[in-house]
Amino acid sequence: MLQQRIALVGFGAIGRAVFDILKNEPRLQIAQIIVSEARREAVQAELGELAAGMAVQALTDVPVGDDRPDLVVECAGHSAIQAHVLPALAAGIPCMVVSIGALSAPGLAEQLEAAADKGRTQVHLLSGAVGGIDALAAAKVAGLDSVVYTGRKPPLGWLGTPAEDTLDLRNLTESTLFFSGSARDAARLFPKNANVAATLSLAGIGLDNTRVELYADPTVKENIHYYEAQGAFGFMAVTLKGKPLASNPKTSALTVYSVVRALHNRVLPVAI
Numbered sequence: 196m197l198q199q200r201i202a203l204v205g206f207g208a209i210g211r212a213v214f215d216i217l218k219n220e221p222r223l224q225i226a227q228i229i230v231s232e233a234r235r236e237a238v239q240a241e242l243g244e245l246a247a248g249m250a251v252q253a254l255t256d257v258p259v260g261d262d263r264p265d266l267v268v269e270c271a272g273h274s275a276i277q278a279h280v281l282p283a284l285a286a287g288i289p290c291m292v293v294s295i296g297a298l299s300a301p302g303l304a305e306q307l308e309a310a311a312d313k314g315r316t317q318v319h320l321l322s323g324a325v326g327g328i329d330a331l332a333a334a335k336v337a338g339l340d341s342v343v344y345t346g347r348k349p350p351l352g353w354l355g356t357p358a359e360d361t362l363d364l365r366n367l368t369e370s371t372l373f374f375s376g377s378a379r380d381a382a383r384l385f386p387k388n389a390n391v392a393a394t395l396s397l398a399g400i401g402l403d404n405t406r407v408e409l410y411a412d413p414t415v416k417e418n419i420h421y422y423e424a425q426g427a428f429g430f431m432a433v434t435l436k437g438k439p440l441a442s443n444p445k446t447s448a449l450t451v452y453s454v455v456r457a458l459h460n461r462v463l464p465v466a467i
């Protein structure tokens with residue numbers, strides 16, 4: 196039976212939900228949870244209750260020596276890619292990343308590639324909240340002409356972003372477009388909400404050529420991702436209505452399941 200020892204970087208909405216799904220999965224052992232120094236003791240205490248009988252440690256860094264994990268799963272944010280994913284890759288540990296929006300920061304995607312090359316390993320960018328990435332990346336082989344993405348969330352899903360500068364999010368009565376531009380600008384202005392735009396760009400025609408429109412919409416309850424792609428392969432359109440996680444309404448629950456699916460694909464006899 197294939198098994199993997201995993202270091203989970205980040206124990207917020209996604210990390211905690213992944214942990215809950217995997218804790219009874221014998222093939223996938225979460226061995227380490229990587230958190231900030233300020234949270235380490237609290238998380239270790241929480242794990243004592245959550246993970247009775249499991250050997251899981253809360254640490255501040257991914258071990259790269261004898262106690263190294265087989266795989267690192269990042270579900271934390273930009274700083275965690277710098278602090279934990281780059282060193283793990285350089286040390287030869289394969290990594291999965293969900294904070295794809297972070298890769299639009301100048302140079303970070305190249306740094307990841309260089310670190311993975313150095314460690315002779317791979318970084319797997321997960322599909323997260325969106326679907327159809329397999330088809331889009333396959334379509335790219337023959338050449339893509341356009342990729343156009345619309346992101347639509349309930350107004351409160353945009354709290355804490357520059358959408359607040361132009362919209363009264365708590366009292367919005369109709370669907371309102373507040374951003375139209377390139378995926379590069381979307382990622383710069385809305386870093387915590389630009390994961391899908393960045394994922395589509397990386398799988399497709401890049402940050403400058405991928406067009407993005409963002410809406411705050413009081414008539415919807417889900418995070419709705421819609422995109423169209425045109426190219427030599429033909430045409431595709433994908434609509435994904437993702438239920439938000441109660442613990443973080445900016446994040447679709449599908450992101451959690453995409454992590455679990457990717458992990459299953461590493462250990463189950465049949466990968467799909």
Ligand SMILES: NC(=O)C1=CN([C@@H]2O[C@H](COP(=O)(O)OP(=O)(O)OC[C@H]3O[C@@H](n4cnc5c(N)ncnc54)[C@H](O)[C@@H]3O)[C@@H](O)[C@H]2O)C=CC1
Nearest residue numbers: 205207208209230270271272274275293294323324390446
């Ligand atoms: N690819 C996709 O489609 C999606 C990606 N995401 C991204 O996934 C990441 C996690 O999302 P959530 O769990 O919803 O966020 P969250 O805010 O609930 O949890 C993130 C956790 O990571 C911790 N953290 C941040 N930096 C860290 C570091 N350097 N080292 C260790 N821990 C660190 C924070 O303290 C927090 O506990 C975010 O970057 C988010 O933008 C979220 C939704 C969809």
Ligand SMILES: O=C([O-])CC(=O)C(=O)O
Nearest residue numbers: 324388390391418446447
């Ligand atoms: O729906 C989600 O989970 C996240 C999202 O919109 C994004 O980051 O692009």
